[in-house]
Amino acid sequence: MDYNVYLLATDPRNPCRDVIHSRDTRLKVKVFCLDEEGFSPDDNEIQLYGYADHKLYAFETIDVAAEDALDLVSAIQWYANYIGDPEMEILPEDPRPRAQYRDVQ
Structure with missing residues (x-):
């Protein structure tokens, strides 16, 4: 089974602004601490x-x-393992109530 390898770029001025990079594809993912x-x-x-x-x-x-x-999804699962929470629940939509309201307007 092939496994993707991910790399993490961090911002030294903002510990909440990580970027996940896939080594094998062009996938890049910004991480935000909401x-x-x-x-x-x-x-x-x-x-x-x-x-x-x-x-x-x-x-x-x-x-x-x-x-x-x-x-x-595998990049997010990798990040969850990286931050020490391999059981992270991954959601398709923003669960914050005001985010749902904004979409309706």
Whole structure:
């Protein structure tokens, strides 16, 4: 079985702004800590969300290509293991109540 290898770029000024890079594809994923910063989803990208250690994260692709989108969940699972919460629940939509309201307007 093939395993994807992921690399992590971190911002020394913002510990909540990681970028996951796939070594084998062009997939790049920005990580946002929604409890600590604002987040406005880009309509041209894919967003998934996850709860880990009582924190809510948003994961957003960067210039996603259709063939790389398939690796998104495994990249998030890799990140969950990296931060020490392999049981992270991955969600398809922003679970925050105000995010749902914004979409209706």
